[in-house]
Amino acid sequence: MSDRSYYDVLGVSKDADAAQLKSAYRKAARTYHPDANPGDPTAESKFKEVGEAYSVLSDPEKRAAYDRYGKAAFEGGGGGGGSPFGAGVDPADIFGDIFSEFFGGRGGAGQGHARGSDLRYDLHINLEEAYAGKTMDIKLPGKEACDRCDGNGAEPGTSPDTCPTCQGRGRVRVQQGFFTMERGCPKCSGRGQIIKDPCRKCAGQGVVQTERTLNVTIPAGIEDGQQIRLAGQGDPGRAGAVPGDLYIFITVKDHEIFERDGPNLYCRTPVPMVKAAMGGEIEIPTLEGGRSKITIPEGAQTGRRMRLRGKGMPSLRGGQRGDLFVELFVETPRNLSARQKELLQEFCDNSSEDCNPDHHSFLGKVKKFWEDLTDVEDAR
Numbered sequence: 001m002s003d004r005s006y007y008d009v010l011g012v013s014k015d016a017d018a019a020q021l022k023s024a025y026r027k028a029a030r031t032y033h034p035d036a037n038p039g040d041p042t043a044e045s046k047f048k049e050v051g052e053a054y055s056v057l058s059d060p061e062k063r064a065a066y067d068r069y070g071k072a073a074f075e076g077g078g079g080g081g082g083s084p085f086g087a088g089v090d091p092a093d094i095f096g097d098i099f100s101e102f103f104g105g106r107g108g109a110g111q112g113h114a115r116g117s118d119l120r121y122d123l124h125i126n127l128e129e130a131y132a133g134k135t136m137d138i139k140l141p142g143k144e145a146c147d148r149c150d151g152n153g154a155e156p157g158t159s160p161d162t163c164p165t166c167q168g169r170g171r172v173r174v175q176q177g178f179f180t181m182e183r184g185c186p187k188c189s190g191r192g193q194i195i196k197d198p199c200r201k202c203a204g205q206g207v208v209q210t211e212r213t214l215n216v217t218i219p220a221g222i223e224d225g226q227q228i229r230l231a232g233q234g235d236p237g238r239a240g241a242v243p244g245d246l247y248i249f250i251t252v253k254d255h256e257i258f259e260r261d262g263p264n265l266y267c268r269t270p271v272p273m274v275k276a277a278m279g280g281e282i283e284i285p286t287l288e289g290g291r292s293k294i295t296i297p298e299g300a301q302t303g304r305r306m307r308l309r310g311k312g313m314p315s316l317r318g319g320q321r322g323d324l325f326v327e328l329f330v331e332t333p334r335n336l337s338a339r340q341k342e343l344l345q346e347f348c349d350n351s352s353e354d355c356n357p358d359h360h361s362f363l364g365k366v367k368k369f370w371e372d373l374t375d376v377e378d379a380r
Contacts, residue, residue, distance in 0.1 A: 006053035133220030149199035160193035263322025
């Protein structure tokens with residue numbers, strides 16, 4: 001073992017609580033577990049080291065002694081080298097997810113009866129499809145139970161034999177340093193069965209690679225990042241075990257007109273300067289393909305927001321639809337003809353402060369600011 005502090009070994013601070021210690025230990029144990037690092041002797045050493053650190057720091061009495069005297073507190077054999085677990089800690093609770101990751105799950109059944117793997121499918125849709133919902137076919141690569149051997153891996157007319165090494169459990173107990181661990185059975189590769197005459201179609205695997213077409217319904221109102229779970233549509237389990245699930249991850253592509261925020265839609269629309277000044281109506285598209293008119297009030301300014309109730313996105317749970325918010329920005333005329341410039345100059349010459357109150361208010365504030373600066377300079 002190294003001379004590193006137990007806190008450094010687990011990567012926690014000296015004031016870490018029990019939950020933080022346990023979380024750090026689980027993470028380190030996964031990283032250095034011998035089954036995750038075959039042939040790496042340093043990993044096994046580090047795995048033992050984190051076990052020793054946790055056995056001390058998870059026990060309040062041992063931790064207090066360690067904080068006061070360091071590792072010298074256990075040089076008589078009363079410390080970290082004994083048990084890899086802290087006092088009152090259930091090893092199954094600590095290693096449950098590690099066993100699941102390496103051995104196919106907690107409990108007595110071996111991998112031969114393990115549930116099938118879950119599958120992920122990334123599906124990209126546009127905002128219109130998210131609005132209306134859609135039923136579509138997707139092509140899904142994966143595995144299916146071999147129809148020649150009915151998924152048991154043995155050539156028809158024969159059957160698998162129970163593994164004599166693990167007695168069908170799929171796991172064997174082995175000594176790992178100072179404590180006993182379970183590993184996948186090397187004789188049957190964790191299946192719990194020995195196939196003497198493998199199926200010629202699937203080579204004894206019980207499953208074959210395939211591509212299937214699956215009909216999927218995308219519900220109206222679905223959002224970017226949400227998932228659709230289809231139970232039992234993942235990979236088949238071994239030896240007839242239950243299949244895994246299929247998770248469809250939804251990505252909603254950006255729209256050139258609308259932006260979405262939850263149930264609401266936002267649209268930024270340009271308004272000609274004259275219409276913003278005099279008021280009027282403009283047409284706004286809606287996501288379902290229709291049109292709605294909104295009234296621009298006289299003297300509308302950039303940033304003004306108008307709301308169209310019920311023109312947003314539908315709710316997944318069938319509730320009230322969101323709203324469509326239209327944000328105005330006043331467009332300054334460009335590429336003016338000589339006559340247009342002449343008319344604008346005439347308008348400017350005949351304008352009063354009432355036509356541009358914000359502009360004149362700002363000029364007043366700027367004038368006062370400069371006057372105050374001048375008074376400060378004169379006072380110096």
